[in-house]
Structures are given as structure tokens and as C-alpha cells.
Amino acid sequence: MLKIFIVEDDTRLVELLENFLQKYGFITYAVKNFDAVTADFQAFDPHIVLLDINLPKFDGFYWCRQIRVVSTCPVLFVSAREGKMDQVMALENGADDYITKPFDYEIVLAKINSLLRRAYGTYASNQNGRxxxxxxxxxxxxxxxxxxxxxxxxxxxxxxxxxxxxxxxxxxxxxxxxxxxxxxxxxxxxxxxxxxxxxxxxxxxxxxxxxxxxxxxxxxxxxxxxxxxxxx
The missing domain is CATH 1.10.10.10 (Winged helix-like DNA-binding domain superfamily/Winged helix DNA-binding domain)
Structure with missing residues (x-):
């Protein structure tokens, strides 16, 4: 089963996201200790990451860079920050896509499925081993x-x-x-x-x-x- 790693400090939103994604068969893990995001990421070994920008201590840009040191798995930013520069910064720091809050859960699901297909499914870069x-x-x-x-x-x-x-x-x-x-x-x-x-x-x-x-x-x-x- 595909695993989703959620880095978000809004506990209500995390609960709603996990309930929604689990209905579609995903295994989810939501970070609780924001001092140990990389360690939790490596222990969970997810297929994709949902990452907010505004987080305790270090922001999402920082954690995206840390994840990129150890993994090329897809990273989808989910943030209330709508500015173009925020989106550019996310991509520059290693993200694969960006969606703003408030969001439609079906669009989040579509984004996740699209990134997963590109990384691991029919359209994955490694499908031909060439x-x-x-x-x-x-x-x-x-x-x-x-x-x-x-x-x-x-x-x-x-x-x-x-x-x-x-x-x-x-x-x-x-x-x-x-x-x-x-x-x-x-x-x-x-x-x-x-x-x-x-x-x-x-x-x-x-x-x-x-x-x-x-x-x-x-x-x-x-x-x-x-x-x-x-x-x-």
C-alpha cells in the first residue's frame, strides 16, 4: 500500500486529511515532533510527502531540503501562502508541486495520484530501466x-x-x-x-x-x- 507522510501542524486539518486519504487505501503518518521530521521520514519511508510552509521551529522549505538530501520521492506543498514567490521558493527547494489552502480534497487527491503515477506508476521515469x-x-x-x-x-x-x-x-x-x-x-x-x-x-x-x-x-x-x- 502507498504511504503518505504529512508535515502539518494544524491538527484538525491533519485529522481530516488522514480520514479522507485512508478512505482511498493510503497509509498515512502525521508528524508530531517537529524537531525530528527527517528521522520520522526515514523511519516511515513514504511514497509521497504533503508539506506545509508555516511550521514550528523550521519552515517547510528547510524540511524539503533535508528530505531531498536522502530521497527523491514526490513532495507536494499544501500551504495557505498564495504568493507566487512562495510557490517558486517551494519548487526551488525541491518540491514537485504546490497547492493552496483552502483546497478541495478531490484536487489534493488528483495531485497526489498524478505525482505517484509519475514517480512509480505507468509514467514513471524508471519504467524502462534505460x-x-x-x-x-x-x-x-x-x-x-x-x-x-x-x-x-x-x-x-x-x-x-x-x-x-x-x-x-x-x-x-x-x-x-x-x-x-x-x-x-x-x-x-x-x-x-x-x-x-x-x-x-x-x-x-x-x-x-x-x-x-x-x-x-x-x-x-x-x-x-x-x-x-x-x-x-
Whole structure:
């Protein structure tokens, strides 16, 4: 059974969320000790995390970073903070999606199911157990990492899906709509800026490998991977 890790200090909301999610067969665990979120996460070993921003002691951005050190499992922020910068900060700190309070429980469920499908189900990055090699840049879709020479960087599954599409169509423009279709089922609920943030994150991962300017923005169309870094 799929396990959901809930980091939220509103006990009434936690109770309602757990009751709702358990009706759909999920196993849930709600954090009670907000000094030990990472330890509880590792002990529970969930498939997905629901994470608030405003928490005792450390905020959700901090805990998202800590989770990302040990796991690439999907992280869905659920927060009353509606500002665009809050959503950008969540994504920059490792989140996979963001939903604001108050929310419809059915939309939360749809978001959860979409992220789970992308991570573990029909559309998971690791379903084919394959590697993609473009000019010695290797994407390992099973291990969720990229390597170039002796350098290696870990990816979230969403970052891996973006690179998968760009590398398979190297030197060709991949439209924004195609990337959204490839990555998210529920495009209606995806802010247009979300894709920009993910592409920025992918560029930063490539920069860890000393690869810069590989992903070009084609104004009004989408993005293109230009594999000319080997000549630099």
C-alpha cells in the first residue's frame, strides 16, 4: 500500500486529511515532533510527502531540503501562502508541486495520484530501466541521475522527465505544451511559471557537471538541448 507522510501542524486539518486519504487505501503518518521530521521520514519511508510552509521551529522549505538530501520521492506543498514567490521558493527547494489552502480534497487527491503515477506508476521515469547518452552526457532514468565524465548529479523524477524529453529530441525544439503533457496529467492546475522553475533547476544540475548554456529557450516555442558542450 502507498504511504503518505504529512508535515502539518494544524491538527484538525491533519485529522481530516488522514480520514479522507485512508478512505482511498493510503497509509498515512502525521508528524508530531517537529524537531525530528527527517528521522520520522526515514523511519516511515513514504511514497509521497504533503508539506506545509508555516511550521514550528523550521519552515517547510528547510524540511524539503533535508528530505531531498536522502530521497527523491514526490513532495507536494499544501500551504495557505498564495504568493507566487512562495510557490517558486517551494519548487526551488525541491518540491514537485504546490497547492493552496483552502483546497478541495478531490484536487489534493488528483495531485497526489498524478505525482505517484509519475514517480512509480505507468509514467514513471524508471519504467524502462534505460540510459540516454548524448555527447557523453548520460541520463540514467532508473537511478534518477545524470553523469558527464567523473561528475554526477542526482535528479528528481520531474527533472529526469524534462531531460529525458530534451535529450531524446536533442537539437530540436520541444514545445512547452509537450513538456507539460509529458510531466503533468492535470495541466489545468499548473502555473505557467512552474515549468520555468523546473527548467532552471535542470540547468543548475547540468552546471554541477560544468555544462552551461546547453538548454536554450526558444521564445514563443519551448526549449532545445544543444549538445555542443564537448567542444568547449
Amino acid at each position: 540510459n540516454i547518452n548524448v555527447h557523453n552526457l548520460i541520463l540514467d532514468v532508473e537511478r534518477l541521475c545524470i553523469s558527464y565524465g567523473e561528475q554526477q548529479a542526482e535528479l528528481s523524477y520531474t527533472e529526469a522527465k524534462i531531460l529525458d524529453e530534451l535529450m531524446r529530441k536533442s537539437e530540436h525544439v520541444v514545445s512547452r505544451d509537450r513538456l507539460l503533457e509529458k510531466i503533468w496529467d492535470d495541466q489545468t492546475f499548473v502555473d505557467d511559471n512552474t515549468l520555468n522553475v523546473y527548467v532552471t533547476r535542470v540547468r543548475k544540475k547540468l552546471a554541477q557537471l560544468k555544462i552551461t548554456n546547453a538548454i536554450q529557450t526558444v521564445r514563443g516555442q519551448g526549449y532545445r538541448l544543444m549538445p555542443n558542450w564537448s567542444s568547449r
